[in-house]
Amino acid sequence: MTVHDRPFGRYLEDFEPGDVYKHWPGKTITEADDHLFCMITMNHHPLHTNAYFAEQETVHGKNVVVGNLVYSLVLGMSVPDVSGAAIANLEIETLQHKAPTFHGDTIYAETRVLGVEESKSKNDRGIVTVETKGINQRGEEVCFFRRKVLVWKRDAAPRRGRPYESDAIWS
Numbered sequence: 001m002t003v004h005d006r007p008f009g010r011y012l013e014d015f016e017p018g019d020v021y022k023h024w025p026g027k028t029i030t031e032a033d034d035h036l037f038c039m040i041t042m043n044h045h046p047l048h049t050n051a052y053f054a055e056q057e058t059v060h061g062k063n064v065v066v067g068n069l070v071y072s073l074v075l076g077m078s079v080p081d082v083s084g085a086a087i088a089n090l091e092i093e094t095l096q097h098k099a100p101t102f103h104g105d106t107i108y109a110e111t112r113v114l115g116v117e118e119s120k121s122k123n124d125r126g127i128v129t130v131e132t133k134g135i136n137q138r139g140e141e142v143c144f145f146r147r148k149v150l151v152w153k154r155d156a157a158p159r160r161g162r163p164y165e166s167d168a169i170w171s
Contacts, residue, residue, distance in 0.1 A: 001170070009084025011154040012116065012126040019113045021081040026108040026137075027073055029065050034103060037069040065101040070143050074134035077109040082130055083149045085157060090127065090148040098141045106137040114146070124156030 038048045046053035047064050054063040083089060101107065115129040128151050134143035152158075 003166075005160075007084075008080050008160075009082065009086060010151070011085060011157060012118070012128065012151045013154050015113050015116045015128045015151070017113050017115055021078070021111045023077040023081055023109040023111065026106050027077070028106040029069065029073070029101060029103065031063070031103040034063070034065045034069060037072075038066055041066075041068065043068075060100060060102070063103055065103065065105070067097040067101075067143075070097070070101045070107060070134055071095060071145065073107055074109045074132055074143050075145070077107075078111050078130075078132050082111055082128075082132075083151075085152060087125060087150040087152060090150050093146040093148065095145040096143070098144055099136075101136060101142050105142075107142065108135050108137075109133065110135070119150075123153075125150055125152050127151070 035049055038044065043066055045066075047058055048066045049063070051063060055061055058064070109132060111130050111132040113128065113130050116126060118126040128149045129146065130149065131144065131146040133141050136142050
């Protein structure tokens with residue numbers, strides 16, 4: 001029997017400048033997603049939640065998805081490939097909303113590794129600099145951000161265990 005552990009994030013040694021991660025899957029943003037995110041974050045701007053207002057009083061003539069939802073989705077899509085094994089996100093250097101996202105748009109994400117450096121103060125970790133783009137179904141870039149992530153070296157990373165004996169499950 002072969003046991004397959006799904007990788008979640010990477011260790012410092014796994015990152016190479018220039019590498020690109022094409023995150024999967026994409027996500028179609030619904031009106032309900034947008035309204036819930038707006039209500040949770042107390043962003044009550046009618047551009048996002050009032051169809052009549054958006055149709056009559058905005059340049060797009062329809063609701064626009066709140067930018068922080070788009071950013072949050074794109075960041076979340078990158079976690080399994082980039083920061084799932086990280087110690088911490090250190091910094092968002094830049095965040096740009098490049099084009100509007102509308103209800104029904106599907107967002108995909110890709111990340112490029114810009115740099116990898118070992119920590120100057122602790123030899124069990126390092127800093128990875130990446131840039132991530134959110135792309136809609138029309139191939140338009142809607143979101144861009146650059147961030148620094150503090151990542152374990154493989155030999156120093158905490159073991160990922162389970163609260164039960166795995167051998168007993170399939171015996």
